[in-house]
Amino acid sequence: MSVTASAPAKxxxxxxxxxxxxxxxxxxxxxxxxYVSVEEASDSAITISSTLGVAGSFKPAGFVPLVGDLKxxxxxxxxxxxxxxxxxxxxxxxxxxxxxxxxxxxxxxLGSSGAIAVATVAAVGALLKADFSREEIAGLPxxxxxxxxxxxxxxxxxxxxYGGVIKFSKDKEISRLLTKVDIPLVIGNTGMQRTTGxxxxxxxxxxxxxxxxxxQIIKSGGCVSNEAAEVLQNGDLDRLGDLMNIxxxxxxxxxxxxxxxxxxVNAARNAHALGAKLTGAGGGGCMIALSPPGNEDVxxxxxxxxxxxxxxxxxTNDGVKTWVTK
Ligand code: MEV
Numbered sequence: 001m002s003v004t005a006s007a008p009a010k011x012x013x014x015x016x017x018x019x020x021x022x023x024x025x026x027x028x029x030x031x032x033x034x035y036v037s038v039e040e041a042s043d044s045a046i047t048i049s050s051t052l053g054v055a056g057s058f059k060p061a062g063f064v065p066l067v068g069d070l071k072x073x074x075x076x077x078x079x080x081x082x083x084x085x086x087x088x089x090x091x092x093x094x095x096x097x098x099x100x101x102x103x104x105x106x107x108x109x110l111g112s113s114g115a116i117a118v119a120t121v122a123a124v125g126a127l128l129k130a131d132f133s134r135e136e137i138a139g140l141p142x143x144x145x146x147x148x149x150x151x152x153x154x155x156x157x158x159x160x161x162y163g164g165v166i167k168f169s170k171d172k173e174i175s176r177l178l179t180k181v182d183i184p185l186v187i188g189n190t191g192m193q194r195t196t197g198x199x200x201x202x203x204x205x206x207x208x209x210x211x212x213x214x215x216q217i218i219k220s221g222g223c224v225s226n227e228a229a230e231v232l233q234n235g236d237l238d239r240l241g242d243l244m245n246i247x248x249x250x251x252x253x254x255x256x257x258x259x260x261x262x263x264x265v266n267a268a269r270n271a272h273a274l275g276a277k278l279t280g281a282g283g284g285g286c287m288i289a290l291s292p293p294g295n296e297d298v299x300x301x302x303x304x305x306x307x308x309x310x311x312x313x314x315x316t317n318d319g320v321k322t323w324v325t326k
Contacts, residue, residue: 109280
């Protein structure tokens with residue numbers, strides 16, 4: 001038997017980084033998916049292959065690369081950790097063959113690692129007939145996310161488990177936001193891959209150097225997300241756009257924007273976006289622009305002219321899903 005799980009990508013509308021320090025963030029699942037298929041192996045190895053062009057086998061004696069270069073183990077390790085977390089949670093020992101097919105660009109702030117970890121946990125759980133609750137599916141990938149993000153808030157695991165739009169704070173119940181209107185977003189990818197963990201560490205260094213100042217900025221970031229959650233539920237896109245602009249200013253202040261992100265943000269604003277900001281950890285990766293309804297193509301072409309790759313994506317209410325494939 002083989003089981004497949006899908007999980008969506010995400011965009012953080014407001015509150016990235018500040019969420020690591022306990023403030024709320026607002027995050028939306030988008031209709032770009034990762035698919036993870038799992039079957040029991042005939043040996044004790046956990047063998048993983050990915051459409052990212054890497055494959056390898058985690059054997060009791062160590063890692064054996066099958067496709068890819070020196071980075072293969074580092075890329076596959078979080079998937080291995082996610083699968084192992086399920087096996088140790090269930091007290092089971094068995095080999096697995098895992099295939100990852102990701103439609104989410106990696107290392108650009110759209111949550112590909114979280115989606116892969118969540119889909120892996122769900123698929124392995126379903127294969128072993130674990131009947132996991134959503135809470136368990138969202139919780140079990142934590143070690144895998146820690147490997148990638150250093151000090152993850154848990155936001156990525158949560159959104160791709162539940163889907164929709166949620167207000168998330170560490171150690172609090174999530175609240176689902178029922179939005180009255182569509183949120184017309186255009187994503188702009190700078191094409192610069194970066195590591196979330198490095199950016200989270202850089203923000204921590206800034207916090208260590210300027211604790212009083214940074215606390216004020218972090219609190220302001222939380223304020224932005226509280227207001228954003230309210231205006232979203234009232235369908236007030238103009239105010240949401242303002243709040244995204246303020247959020248981008250705060251993220252620049254803590255040092256995670258870059259020249260190319262600023263260029264795409266400014267291009268989108270000049271093309272009449274209601275607001276624009278970087279999304280995810282920054283340092284490269286993606287920005288998002290909130291479009292007046294019907295103006296998405298104009299903003300997408302402005303992003304393209306400014307050197308970015310526009311990406312169309314819509315909100316999805318689908319979280320993680322599993323099904324038996326054969
Ligand atoms: C990453 O998608 C968002 C960050 O806030 C890190 C985290 O919350 O784990 C930068």
